[in-house]
Amino acid sequence: MLNQASVEHDIYLFHQGNLRYSYQLFGAHPHTEDGEEGYRFALWAPNAKQVSVVGDFNNWNGSKHPLKKMNDNGIWYGFIPDLKEGTIYKYEILTPHGHLRLKADPYGFSSELRPNTASVTYPLNKYSWNDQQWMKRREKINIYESPTSIYELHLGSWKNIETEVYYNYREYADMVIPYVKELGYSHIELLPITEHPFDRSWGYQTTGYYAATSRYGTPDDFRYFVDQCHQNGLGVILDWVPAHFCKDEHGLRRFDGEALYEYQDPIKAEKPQWGTLTFDFGRNEVQSFLISNAIYWLKEFHLDGLRVDAVASMLYLDFGKEEGQWQLNEYGGRENLEAVEFIKKMNEAIFEEVPNVLMMAEESTSWPLVSAPTYIGGLGFNYKWNMGWMNDMLKYIEMDPIHRKHHHNLITFSLYYAFNENFVLPISHDEIVHGKKSLLNKMPGDYWKKFANLRAFLAFMYAHPGKKLLMMGTEFGQFDEWKDLEDLDWELLDYESHASTLEYVKELHQLYNDMPALWELDHSEEGFFWIDPNNYEQSIVSFARNSRNKNDQLIIVCNFTPEVYHNYKVGVPHEGSYKEVFTSDSTHFGGSGQTNGLYLETKADPWQGQNQHIEMTIPPLAVSFLKRTSSPKEEIE
Known part of the structure; x- marks a missing residue:
């Protein structure tokens, strides 16, 4: 039997807008009453003149299982013995205007397969979960500082x-x-x-x-x-x-x-x-x-x-x-x-x-x-x-690269x-x-350029502050x-x-998951700074992403034109050697292979507001990720 005081308290909370588990009160629930097993029903329908539960079990006859109205609170309730899991049902409601209506249960836990529309009795708690490890981990994780x-x-x-x-x-x-x-x-x-x-x-x-x-x-x-x-x-x-x-x-x-x-x-x-x-x-x-x-x-x-x-x-x-x-x-x-x-x-x-x-x-x-x-x-x-970033970037990436320099603000404004x-x-x-159109088919140019644009867009997206979402098929x-x-x-x-694009997304995710600079300070200005946002003539931007560990810093260089630039100077904040840890132009992904295979040594000439600079090859329609190495000579040997 239900505890009457508890039910009355729940009903009070429901009418106050504060019953957070109202599905435990309303709907159809397995129940035992006077030793009989069946289902109990509860429905909020304050304007109804009469409410019945109908279904195949009573030949959809509303006279057989009417619900009782609980005082003046607009709630109807009742118990039907012998109902089993999987019983289809609806509420037959007599409106104030004298019309009969058949309604599915607002709190129904299961439904018939469309185009049928009845509710189906289904218990809440018969499934045995095996995700305890995940649920405990979820309690501790800091989602803001996670990939x-x-x-x-x-x-x-x-x-x-x-x-x-x-x-x-x-x-x-x-x-x-x-x-x-x-x-x-x-x-x-x-x-x-x-x-x-x-x-x-x-x-x-x-x-x-x-x-x-x-x-x-x-x-x-x-x-x-x-x-x-x-x-x-x-x-x-x-x-x-x-x-x-x-x-x-x-x-x-x-x-x-x-x-x-x-x-x-x-x-x-x-x-x-x-x-x-x-x-x-x-x-x-x-x-x-x-x-x-x-x-x-x-x-x-x-x-x-x-x-x-x-x-x-x-x-x-x-x-x-x-x-x-x-x-x-x-x-x-x-x-x-x-x-x-x-x-x-x-x-x-x-x-x-x-x-x-x-x-x-x-x-x-x-x-x-x-x-x-x-x-x-x-x-x-x-x-x-x-949505602002999304609209700006889609507008930008759909343009022919020759026009992008006139709309450079579309890739910088979001910051x-x-x-x-x-x-x-x-x-x-x-x-x-x-x-x-699909994301790929939004891209301008021939077949190769479409895929190169797609790879560049996704790399820029994963380098940009913020968590990521991609629709299936992309x-x-x-x-x-x-x-x-x-x-x-x-x-x-x-x-x-x-197939190469699928492999690219897989390896882009691997880079993303392995590099705290791409997610640990996503929501802090400390996690990002521009190196050069202003090179609109060549449609190139460069910036840094930081994590709490300064050694994890990444330098990202993006080129949104099909031109290749050799010996391109990029300002960097720290002295040392920089390694290209990822590029969307790798031949492995279908790119042109304009990569930076050797370590890039810094030069002590200030550039772009930074104390040092490197010279690198800028690949076409591509994004390069660079990381400073602590002991490059040992790694080379």
Whole structure:
């Protein structure tokens, strides 16, 4: 039996917006009552006149298993004996207007395979985890000073059996994990796997917030995927969508006949850009629903973080709207004040309940302090996607090199604000879909130059301050843009240029993981300084990356034209010998082989603001990484 005092306290917290584990109260849970085993049900539907649980088990007859209303708190509850795991069910709701509606459970832990839409009974706690070592390590790691490179993954189009027929989460684990691990990534980020009716929404228009989509198997199959990632040293981040939900009839829209999860004001509720509805962030019960949902994925599935989608659309009342589609807030501004307070409350709750996870905001504006703690006025995330860097760099890299000198600021401007937030540098699915071209195919020039540009771009990205994210397929230079209903063009790996690109990304990750200068001070001005940001005529920039150990310093030289320069002078801060530890122009990767094979001795003539300089060969459309050696003569001998 449930403890009545505990239930009443939970209900009080739910209505206050402070029930962080509301999924333990609501939904369908295995239960024993008067010696009978079955499932108990609880639902928030304050406007309903009557609620019943219906399914195949009672021939969808709402008269057989009605729920009872608990006082005036809008909660309906009941117990149905003899129900088993895997039973499909919906709620039959009689609205205030006398209409009967069939709704999936907002707290349903599993769903039928689309196009069917019923919820499915599924217990929370039957999976046995084997990732204890990972979870203990996660408690101690300083993510800010660790190498973080993220592989963005859409399971169904990574590899499938045929169009819209997919492998199981467990089969994906066996295929994906060895591949991503060998490439050297630290994390996998999954596009939303919350249940959604339309494959081509990619999960961003959700109906089942608590259900791992049945396209790929059961919730425990998904737990297995995460468990195996952890056992193989890979973290898992989930794209999470609290900004809006889709309007499908079985979902949250006008759930009990009235606006319940969405704003009652249609001007605030509607997101015309996506044809979806905005959550009512000011409603306490909706806050409990969403905050509990975030904690649910982090706790019940051991996820290592959430990438929160479309944060800007939450923050601004006018986001994606035309004149007449939005109204000013009470102070005459365009900020959604309720959403701002909700975001802060959500992040505070998450870091109290699940410390040391990643909360990454996809926030595309200049809203201040997105990744700062709430106690200093921040939104409370610990990372923000650097959309400014992404837009500038993609605009720059798509230009013919002959024009790049006129837009040199596009590769330098990001360093003016690189340390204002904790940034992730993203090249995500949004940039390589729907006519935008793949990253490789954005590159100008002939076949060789496209691959050289791609290698240079990726090397610059990994040398730039900030954590890294790359969409799947980029690692082997997919020519076609992302095709969401087809799998990746794996056959390209039969061709040398694509196989070499895959090897390049693998070795770039190895360099990245081995060099603390590329990540240890990512979020501190001490971790970076320009050597020469101003050579726009030749489209060359040079800079240094530092770690806490001064001996780990790297000098990075980037050339964004196809010209080769010999005896090019680069200022360096320390006397000694410098070795080229990595170059994107190596013939091993398909480059031209304009490398610096010998040690580069410093000359005591100041240059570019540094006390010393070296002379080196600058390869075409390439990036070179240099490191000072302590005893070069011994190494040569």
